[in-house]
Amino acid sequence: MSLAIDLLIATGLVVLAWQALVGGSLFRGIVMFIVFGLTMALAWARLGSPDLAMAEAAIGAGVTGALLMIAYWRLRALGANRPAPRSPLRARVALGVGLLSAVLVAMIGLAAVGAIGPGGEAGQALAEALPATGLGNPITGVLVIFRNLDTLLEVAVLLAAYVASRAVMGDDKAALPLPPAQDAPLVGALVAVLAPLAVLVAIYLLKAGSQLPGGAFQAGAVLAAGGVLLMLAGRLHPAPLCGVGLRIALVAGTVVFSGVGLIMLALGQPLLAIPGTWAVYLIETAMMISIGATLVLLFAGSAGLTGTPRR
Amino acid sequence: MIAEALAGLVFLPLLAACAVAVVPKRAVGVFVWSGLLPLPALLLPLTEAVWREGLVRLAVAGFASPLGIEWRVDALALVVLWLNALIAVFVGLYAARDYPPGSARGGRFWALWLLLTSAMNALLLSADLFNLFVTLELVTLAAIGLLVIDGKPAALRAAMRYLLLALLGSLFYLLGVALIYGQAGTLDLYQAGERLGPGLLPVTALVLMTMGLLVKSAIFPLHGWLPAAHGNAPGPVSAVLSAMVVKVSVYLIWRLWLWLAADWQPAWALPLLGLLGAGAILYGSVLAFLQVRLKMMVAYSTVAQLGYLMLLFPLLGPLGYSAASYHLLSHGLAKAAMFLAVSNILAVMGTDRLDRLAGADRRLPLDTLTLALAGVSILGLPPSGGFVSKWLMLQAAWAIDGWLWLAVILAGGLLAAAYLFRPLAVLCARPATAQAADDGSPPSATGLHWSGVVALLLALGALAAGLAPAPVLALLERGLPPGILP
Numbered sequence: 001m002s003l004a005i006d007l008l009i010a011t012g013l014v015v016l017a018w019q020a021l022v023g024g025s026l027f028r029g030i031v032m033f034i035v036f037g038l039t040m041a042l043a044w045a046r047l048g049s050p051d052l053a054m055a056e057a058a059i060g061a062g063v064t065g066a067l068l069m070i071a072y073w074r075l076r077a078l079g080a081n082r083p084a085p086r087s088p089l090r091a092r093v094a095l096g097v098g099l100l101s102a103v104l105v106a107m108i109g110l111a112a113v114g115a116i117g118p119g120g121e122a123g124q125a126l127a128e129a130l131p132a133t134g135l136g137n138p139i140t141g142v143l144v145i146f147r148n149l150d151t152l153l154e155v156a157v158l159l160a161a162y163v164a165s166r167a168v169m170g171d172d173k174a175a176l177p178l179p180p181a182q183d184a185p186l187v188g189a190l191v192a193v194l195a196p197l198a199v200l201v202a203i204y205l206l207k208a209g210s211q212l213p214g215g216a217f218q219a220g221a222v223l224a225a226g227g228v229l230l231m232l233a234g235r236l237h238p239a240p241l242c243g244v245g246l247r248i249a250l251v252a253g254t255v256v257f258s259g260v261g262l263i264m265l266a267l268g269q270p271l272l273a274i275p276g277t278w279a280v281y282l283i284e285t286a287m288m289i290s291i292g293a294t295l296v297l298l299f300a301g302s303a304g305l306t307g308t309p310r311r
Numbered sequence: 312m313i314a315e316a317l318a319g320l321v322f323l324p325l326l327a328a329c330a331v332a333v334v335p336k337r338a339v340g341v342f343v344w345s346g347l348l349p350l351p352a353l354l355l356p357l358t359e360a361v362w363r364e365g366l367v368r369l370a371v372a373g374f375a376s377p378l379g380i381e382w383r384v385d386a387l388a389l390v391v392l393w394l395n396a397l398i399a400v401f402v403g404l405y406a407a408r409d410y411p412p413g414s415a416r417g418g419r420f421w422a423l424w425l426l427l428t429s430a431m432n433a434l435l436l437s438a439d440l441f442n443l444f445v446t447l448e449l450v451t452l453a454a455i456g457l458l459v460i461d462g463k464p465a466a467l468r469a470a471m472r473y474l475l476l477a478l479l480g481s482l483f484y485l486l487g488v489a490l491i492y493g494q495a496g497t498l499d500l501y502q503a504g505e506r507l508g509p510g511l512l513p514v515t516a517l518v519l520m521t522m523g524l525l526v527k528s529a530i531f532p533l534h535g536w537l538p539a540a541h542g543n544a545p546g547p548v549s550a551v552l553s554a555m556v557v558k559v560s561v562y563l564i565w566r567l568w569l570w571l572a573a574d575w576q577p578a579w580a581l582p583l584l585g586l587l588g589a590g591a592i593l594y595g596s597v598l599a600f601l602q603v604r605l606k607m608m609v610a611y612s613t614v615a616q617l618g619y620l621m622l623l624f625p626l627l628g629p630l631g632y633s634a635a636s637y638h639l640l641s642h643g644l645a646k647a648a649m650f651l652a653v654s655n656i657l658a659v660m661g662t663d664r665l666d667r668l669a670g671a672d673r674r675l676p677l678d679t680l681t682l683a684l685a686g687v688s689i690l691g692l693p694p695s696g697g698f699v700s701k702w703l704m705l706q707a708a709w710a711i712d713g714w715l716w717l718a719v720i721l722a723g724g725l726l727a728a729a730y731l732f733r734p735l736a737v738l739c740a741r742p743a744t745a746q747a748a749d750d751g752s753p754p755s756a757t758g759l760h761w762s763g764v765v766a767l768l769l770a771l772g773a774l775a776a777g778l779a780p781a782p783v784l785a786l787l788e789r790g791l792p793p794g795i796l797p
Contacts, residue, residue, distance in 0.1 A: 108486065108519075110511070111511045120497065121495075121496035121506075122492075122496055125378040129374070129378055145374075146374050147442075148372055149371045149380050149442060150380065150441060150445050153430070153442075156325060156328075156426060156449055157448055159328070159329070159332070160423065160426050163422045163423050163426070163456055166419055167423065167457075168459050170461075170462035244333070247332060247333045250332065251329035251333055254326075262322060265315065270371070271371055271372070273373050
């Protein structure tokens, strides 16, 4: 039975990936990509990686799907929805690249047969060191304590992505178009339930992340989903300027994380040492806020956000 | 003391970038300079420690590998850290003219500039294969943001191409890291090297990572994205892209082949990597000669000069290693100076088409001088850093009877002379048209702006590297890669 499910997921992944690439229209391709992401999440869950499954569903399918959809909507709104011209040369090049990739994948597969898999030296060291931290979730242990420099730099990557997106937009104060908000009575009722729920789920994921699957990245993605919902329902609007509160939210993750690490250095501890579980929560909360704010702003395509639209 | 210095190299510019993003416009300048100017001072204690001990190590967060991430600074890392600090500060001083820290565009520029500086320092410190991937991503994203800072359509197109290819390169690198981790059970570059041997899997991983990094460092024939990106970026950004951003991925290729795979590098691949370098030198030089725009010529010159860095592989040995490392340093200084001078010429003359630049030397004496002095180092005339590295490289080729490499190095020098004398001849020519003729007016004030002086200082740095190479070469010799015996 479980083999049948695995086979179904594996076959589905290949078919969905193919559909996402060759689908007749851009829209179809995006939908297939989102379904691919959700199926991938199922695959991670089957492989015993619930953390990866949640990240894949929230970020790979959810946030990325929303960004792709809004980009598609804007391309259409700006009248730039021409399909790329098809030429026999392109097809031939694509065929060549595809064959090369197939050879490469086969080579990697052949080579990977000899791999011993995880649970090697680093995995054993992690299993020995984790109990001393008071954390039950090894992933959170690696992300916030043992290899926290990676995580800190990842949050800086998000900051760089936001500033780079502002650089692409330039000094143009006009925000990118958003789909008109639906003002049906049901939308209001839905937002009234879902928006507080998003905040609640985000905080739960953050809290649970120390012992169970979860953590700042998943929580930030859920928070961002709430923001996107508010924007689509017409409760949040793009603004031409980034208010100081939002600016602090954007850098909070990087600043709090580095701040804790540098204070520990000043106290004679190793650089980026984490003094306790409370510091893990503090850092993860700041990261969640930064991740959520950055993702919502990337979706809005604007410098800032406001509750009241400019007329 | 050392831990503080190491932390400062990464966290000072990182926190300054965060501050720049938050504080009001009038306060941006303070944070920009407090994030950049202390960097050389932080390198002083580190230099002393590396000179004394050969290798400085720090377990970040107090967890040694394989559990945690380690920073390791040896002679090579130190030399490139110095280059990064000098470029960040000097090119930064130049950029303060085009992007005043108090302006809206300036805020974005400096946030990205500081993030880029911090990311490159973090990359040079790291000895962890996955951490290196993260730093590489941060370098790429910040560089792309800087590339499009002016919103020019040509730059946007070039940036999109750069972004897609750089992401492809990252994926290849990451795939290799996963394979290595699966086999070795550790991500530490040095430990993984010891745990692995010459099998199909490690070599496949090495080849995948190298392919990814070759795309990122624009080594021929994967250089396609570079000329458009470096030729259309704003002046200071071109300077840092050519001097540092492509170099750090070549630096990583060296780390992989000479440190990680020191005991099991496939010997058959070394001449192949060298042939890529030879192709880059010849193709890049010829294309540089054929350009009609000065800035595109300088960009193709980068394609050619990157080739010399790949000649390290066929010329493996203490001489070849010193030569290639010294080339990385001197080319970084000279090429940054050259891009800044060209940027000034472009700004004052309104064009960088070679056929419209006749007589520009009267209006831009300083920048013409900078271009000439930087050219001396690029084509390897004495006394310059370029001469030292090419001389050592010729010796290395001579010592192993590598006539092919000898011929390529000499041909590269001749071709560089051809493509560099052409713009100098144009700049110093008397204009033919009556309107632009010599009217006896004094050189314009813009030619003597302090930003021109900064460019000249960088070019003089490249020359000075040729006058006193001994300390740097001695330092490099104390930190030879594991497989290379003095």
